[in-house]
Amino acid sequence: MTNSIREIPLSESFLIIGSNTTENHPVIGSMIKNEVINKGKKLVVVDPRKIELARYADIFLQIKAGTNIAILNGFAHVLIKEDLYDKEFVQNRCEGFEEMAKALEKYTPEFVANICGIDDPFKIVEAARLFAASKPMALYYCMGITQFKSGTNGVKSCANLQMLLGNIGILGGGVNPLRGQNNVQGACDMGALPNVYTGYQSVSIDDNREKFIKMWGSEFELSKNPGLTVVESLNGVLTGDVKAIYIMGENPVISDPDQSHVIEALKQLDFLVVQDIVMTETAALADVVLPACAFLEKEGTVTNTERRVQLMKKIVTPPGEVKEDWRIIMEIANIMGANWDYKSAEDIFEEIRQLTPSYGGITYKRLEKELIQWPCPRENHPGTQILHKDRFSRGLGLFSVVEFTPPAEDIDPQYPMVLTTGRILQHFHTGTMTRNSKILDEICHEAFIEIHPNDASNYNISNGEEISISTRRGSVRVKAKITDRVKPGIIFMPFHFAEAAANKLTHDAMDPYCSIPELKICACKIEKVNAIGGLSE
Amino acid sequence: MNIEFIIDGKLIRAHKGQSILKAALLNGIDIPHLCYHEKLSATGACRLCIVKVNGMYKASCTEPVAEGIDVVTYDEELSMMRKELLEMLLAEGDHNCLYCHSNGNCELQNYCYQYNVEPPAKDLPKNIREVDLTSSQGIKRDENKCILCGRCVKACAEIQVNFVWDFAGRGSHAHLTSDMYEKIGDSSCIQCGTCVQLCPTGALSFQTVLGRGMNWELKKESSICIYCGVGCKIDFYTNKEGKLVKAMGNDEGPNKGHLCVKGRFGFDFVQSNKRLTTPLIKKNGKFEKATWDEALDLVASKFGEIKEKSSPDALMAFASAKCTNEENYLMQKFMRSVIGTNNIDHCARL
């Protein structure tokens, strides 16, 4: 997030796009509800589903899945056409306005409404006017923006809109991605990415490599070629290029797109090591399984969605012979000839600080009593609540020309419905933790799909009936929940349930810039189970 | 700090519009209170916070500060009044602390003890109210321990913002309802547990807490929620055997004390019997228990072999958005400096 959670009370309006906030980031969802319902702040919600926040919205735009960019461009078009944008900000802080304005010309409300499947184009105009009249507006987005082939562009159009409105670098504004897992932010910051070291320092820049070689005392040159992403590496297994995978705390069999492809790849490996807390669907395929500490059994830091670094404490003793993940990695490294001697997580953090300018001023001692958000370069630096305050990292903010492109897989007569996936309130990711927690499992015990009443009656499906849902990649059986939260023609399915894994159905078309698979959308068909000879007679 | 006034003979400075209670608490002067909670708007329901302002009785949680007023928080009369109020609260309900999960952690119990309140006479007519211990997976309710302070109503309306609780009935028939008289399990409650956390008595409680340990034996330590990126700070309570008992929102985190249902109840898995406890090596398609030495030697030699025979780029690691910064750092350091490849990623994109 460019801004901070504690600024929510300072926003005059909110744009929530591609984020089912009250289920996926419930505490932030409640804070926003408090502002809107109890304090009369304005709210615009853009989502293919009638999510809870849509009920309280001043304007709700129920768009076709995969058309975020069109609608964001539509808002920007209106702001420019009606002269409602922040000219001072655009003039002093940004560049590329002319080119973008030109590209936006065709995104008239009518054009956009047509792409997005919105009945009343004037709602787009009203929303744009609302943003201009109720500043600062805070924009929040989540996987509903990024999990598309066009994900990177979706993020750019969010930035375009907020720069046009001058909502960057000020209290209560910002472009605020909500991170899905407790330490996604930290894992990225730490360089668990194929192209960068910690703090996003590129592996292809000689100076960076020099610095890390020196600090690490590495015997050999560090590689300057960017590595593989998760999805690329699985493809690499099938072509024979990748022979061994070491997985720490992930369950790609359930979480990654196109399940049968993932299983095929993992089975073909010469050697698979999985380090986890329980026997997962992925660990079952491993050659060696290493038992690791759960979060309450170890110390360390995590970085939340607002870049705030926080300390985790050891609360309980681990069972059996379980070890901390860092200790296991260190022991393997040392057998292979390294000479690491970390006594605690704090020792490792001290090394991170020295190599990572944005974490340079953060210490365990400070974290005990201070709220610190990176960048925090020095020990006497308070950390950074708002990014891009006086200047952007590159100097001027760059407006990007972003065109709407349709999703990779379109519907056709054979697969006439759209499938979109996501999370629900009570469960998390692949269910490894929540489905092993008694009360959460009791509240929501089984998989389901959401289907609109019209579609249900077309297919003669009743509420709670088990149906079959298939895509070009696979099919699963699951209970139907009839609700007008989804639009006609769309089916929503949570991905937490191994026995009806949504990712048997999804595909791995990727964003060309950052390889995010297009989990949010693909074509599918539904059938009554007895019609395909499943349960009848 | 633009207003000066006197509490118990001491000069106090406060902001205009602040309540006397708030100003007193900020200055380390404790006035007994039950319906007031610093995170909620004031209700003025319990009257326990009664004080004398220039000789007149006022509820200090709703009475604003004013220049030059003289406040008395404690004297014989006030003490008698508070004692009578507490006696009434005890008599109206059915408070058996022996069987209550709040025993030792109950604001009503504390005040009754402090003010020497006797148990109520046995023959008083009781107004039996809703006891609903089963309808909700997470939350239990015994309204016979409810003092109608209204904190739960406000917690749900102002923090979770779901508006589940409300009052119904009048006078001695006043009681709580969840939505339209439904049981809590049938209501729109999403089980965030915020109302339970702020209830001053044992009227609201969590399933699975009673019997796990006496409140005064529990140890408290805070950590960060393992689920979403909000990063809520949570106080985890463990008992004498080291078992996890409950999770409460911590006020210093980004969540300011609030939690969702996952943070509140999603910790059992840590101590479940499904946990892996030893390394496993697959032999002939079956997992067999192994020692750490065996398992790690095998991993290291296989990695080394593939690195030599093929190339460092034939190895790949998935780090994890559920592990700490230190662990993710070490994993990429391992791949880059020991294996010699940039093949490292995690599921940020998923």
Ligand code: SF4
């Ligand atoms: S249930 Fe608890 S918080 Fe709610 S009114 Fe009763 S005593 Fe107060």
Ligand code: SF4
């Ligand atoms: S648990 Fe949460 S949602 Fe349910 S009544 Fe209490 S505050 Fe409201």
Ligand code: SF4
């Ligand atoms: S308690 Fe809920 S909102 Fe808070 S970090 Fe955990 S999952 Fe996210």
Ligand code: FES
């Ligand atoms: S605390 Fe003031 S009336 Fe209850």
